[in-house]
Amino acid sequence: MTESHRWHLLGHASDGYSGAEARTLLVHRLDWATQETWFEDGRGRLLSVVTNGERAKVILMDGAGGPGEHLVDPRGEGSSGGYLLSNGRIDTYPDRDTVPFPMACRAVEHVIEHGSWPHGATVDRCP
Numbered sequence: 390m391t392e393s394h395r396w397h398l399l400g401h402a403s404d405g406y407s408g409a410e411a412r413t414l415l416v417h418r419l420d421w422a423t424q425e426t427w428f429e430d431g432r433g434r435l436l437s438v439v440t441n442g443e444r445a446k447v448i449l450m451d452g453a454g455g456p457g458e459h460l461v462d463p464r465g466e467g468s469s470g471g472y473l474l475s476n477g478r479i480d481t482y483p484d485r486d487t488v489p490f491p492m493a494c495r496a497v498e499h500v501i502e503h504g505s506w507p508h509g510a511t512v513d514r515c516p
Contacts, residue, residue, distance in 0.1 A: 396436065396501050398427065406428070406501065412498040415438060424439055428501070433453075440490050444488065445494075446482055446486060449506070450515070462489075466484055
């Protein structure tokens with residue numbers, strides 16, 4: 390069973406985005422040099438994406454400060470930098486804690502359309 394509904398950008402009162410629209414938005418925001426994106430659903434769940442253009446860290450949380458989990462790449466080795474956060478800080482993450490950007494976009498689309506990670510996605514609890 391799916392819970393298809395629209396998520397909106399955190400802090401914006403809009404009609405929200407379908408999964409496909411959110412996927413397209415992530416690509417456009419990267420084109421606009423906006424590397425961090427937060428979505429929120431009507432129940433207060435948060436979906437965060439921060440990218441360096443090649444890889445992305447994707448986190449799904451039950452609410453602000455609540456428990457969450459993030460996508461992982463079990464084969465990821467080393468680390469990558471260049472993750473520009475909205476506060477101006479530039480982070481570096483282990484590649485295991487990020488996924489390729491196209492995979493992140495597909496995962497965001499699936500979470501928004503179905504309320505859960507795509508089948509076969511590897512996730513880890515956030516510390």
